Amino acid sequence: MKQAQKLLNEQFDEMVATLQKTVGFNTEKGEPLPNAPFGTNVRQCLDYVLELARSFGLQTYDCDGYAGHADLAGTGKDVLGILGHLDVVPAKSEEWQYPPFGGEIHDGKLYGRGTMDDKGPMIACLFAVKALKESGFVPQKTVRLIFGCDEESGMQCVEHYFCKMPYPTVSFSPDGDFPVINREKGIYQFDVVCGKLPHGVKIFAGERANVVPSACRAESPVLLNTEGVSRTENNGVYVYTSTGKSAHGSTPDEGINATHVLLKALAEAYPENETLGFVANKVCDTSGKAWGIDLCDSQSGRLTCNLGVLRTAENGTLTATVDIRFPVTYSCKYMHDLLRANTPQQFELNEAHVSEPLHVPCDSPLVTTLMDVYNSMMGTQLDPLAIGGGTYSRCLPNCVAFGPLFPNEEQTIHMPNEAISLNNLRTMASLYLEAIYRLAK
Numbered sequence: 001m002k003q004a005q006k007l008l009n010e011q012f013d014e015m016v017a018t019l020q021k022t023v024g025f026n027t028e029k030g031e032p033l034p035n036a037p038f039g040t041n042v043r044q045c046l047d048y049v050l051e052l053a054r055s056f057g058l059q060t061y062d063c064d065g066y067a068g069h070a071d072l073a074g075t076g077k078d079v080l081g082i083l084g085h086l087d088v089v090p091a092k093s094e095e096w097q098y099p100p101f102g103g104e105i106h107d108g109k110l111y112g113r114g115t116m117d118d119k120g121p122m123i124a125c126l127f128a129v130k131a132l133k134e135s136g137f138v139p140q141k142t143v144r145l146i147f148g149c150d151e152e153s154g155m156q157c158v159e160h161y162f163c164k165m166p167y168p169t170v171s172f173s174p175d176g177d178f179p180v181i182n183r184e185k186g187i188y189q190f191d192v193v194c195g196k197l198p199h200g201v202k203i204f205a206g207e208r209a210n211v212v213p214s215a216c217r218a219e220s221p222v223l224l225n226t227e228g229v230s231r232t233e234n235n236g237v238y239v240y241t242s243t244g245k246s247a248h249g250s251t252p253d254e255g256i257n258a259t260h261v262l263l264k265a266l267a268e269a270y271p272e273n274e275t276l277g278f279v280a281n282k283v284c285d286t287s288g289k290a291w292g293i294d295l296c297d298s299q300s301g302r303l304t305c306n307l308g309v310l311r312t313a314e315n316g317t318l319t320a321t322v323d324i325r326f327p328v329t330y331s332c333k334y335m336h337d338l339l340r341a342n343t344p345q346q347f348e349l350n351e352a353h354v355s356e357p358l359h360v361p362c363d364s365p366l367v368t369t370l371m372d373v374y375n376s377m378m379g380t381q382l383d384p385l386a387i388g389g390g391t392y393s394r395c396l397p398n399c400v401a402f403g404p405l406f407p408n409e410e411q412t413i414h415m416p417n418e419a420i421s422l423n424n425l426r427t428m429a430s431l432y433l434e435a436i437y438r439l440a441k
């Protein structure tokens with residue numbers, strides 16, 4: 001073990017150079033081509049990484065360009081999976097201080113799209129496996145690094161890969177937060193097709209279910225009782241524009257939903273309209289309590305409810321798109337039935353994106369081992385995390401997120417100037433080495 005850590009340390013510069021090369025491929029999703037379902041750049045990046053893994057003596061598998069893996073063979077039948085991805089979200093270079101695919105190092109940080117999400121941690125894991133192998137370590141479980149190529153835009157990668165390959169026995173995904181995320185709430189996104197708004201009333205807001213809308217526009221033939229909302233008049237119709245504060249839909253209370261003030265004012269002006277009454281009084285409550293769906297458990301806390309999108313059809317029908325994050329001890333079916341029972345029967349509920357919760361118990365060997373690795377190496381006494389968001393680890397059973405973001409570290413994932421601190425890269429590689437050793441030995 002000590003020997004492996006020493007080798008890893010000695011190969012740090014090589015690891016950094018490899019990461020720079022990997023960042024150099026702009027692996028934003030591209031036009032599909034034969035054997036390159038996500039475009040040429042993603043294909044080339046996967047080829048580069050698998051070729052490198054082969055040069056380290058690992059056995060590789062290319063799953064039709066959707067994903068690939070590199071194995072350090074074990075003596076037994078079990079497999080330890082490490083699930084990460086090589087694709088990235090787009091980067092607008094004019095918003096960046098340094099070129100997003102340049103891999104430049106400034107002030108101890110390596111800049112580039114994918115340095116944290118998720119190329120950096122995957123290259124760290126690859127070098128951890130390399131060092132373990134060179135130190136003579138022969139694991140009992142096969143250590144399998146799985147490189148997905150479509151995590152950011154549809155997850156076709158894992159869908160395709162796990163059609164052809166079995167699930168590993170146990171896995172972690174270096175695509176979340178340290179120390180360990182072992183509980184992720186269920187996701188239930190759906191449209192409520194309500195009834196009609198009063199004649200002449202229209203309301204529009206938001207683009208995506210999982211974002212708190214920061215602006216909302218409403219038209220009304222009658223004057224509304226609103227404070228702090230801008231108003232103009234156009235041919236006898238009042239046009240209101242409210243502003244709020246955007247936030248992720250899994251944490252609606254961190255934002256200010258711009259729809260709430262206008263829906264409440266409209267409901268007050270039209271007390272007899274069932275649609276406005278329902279949306280304003282029930283859907284606007286971020287705890288779900290007013291709707292009668294306020295689930296809670298000790299493992300993951302309270303349900304959250306985000307009203308993400310409002311659309312008014314030509315005929316006056318209002319559709320609300322809602323993103324609910326429900327606690328880990330409930331299911332999508334339970335959520336569906338609860339919503340149906342608490343929503344007027346004439347309103348349609350149309351499921352959009354739903355995903356069961358992830359829950360690997362805190363006392364499972366996977367979680368206790370990873371927590372022990374983290375706390376003992378970092379000198380901390382942290383507990384595993386529960387979140388409302390979704391990480392890659394949901395794609396397979398018995399998987400948790402382990403890094404790469406450290407507690408209190410500045411978050412640059414999906415933002416301009418994404419960067420990885422070289423000190424943190426060194427630390428995470430060491431943590432990954434220890435974790436792989438302990439889980440696979």
Ligand SMILES: [Zn+2]
Nearest residue numbers: 117118151175
């Ligand atoms: Zn990611």
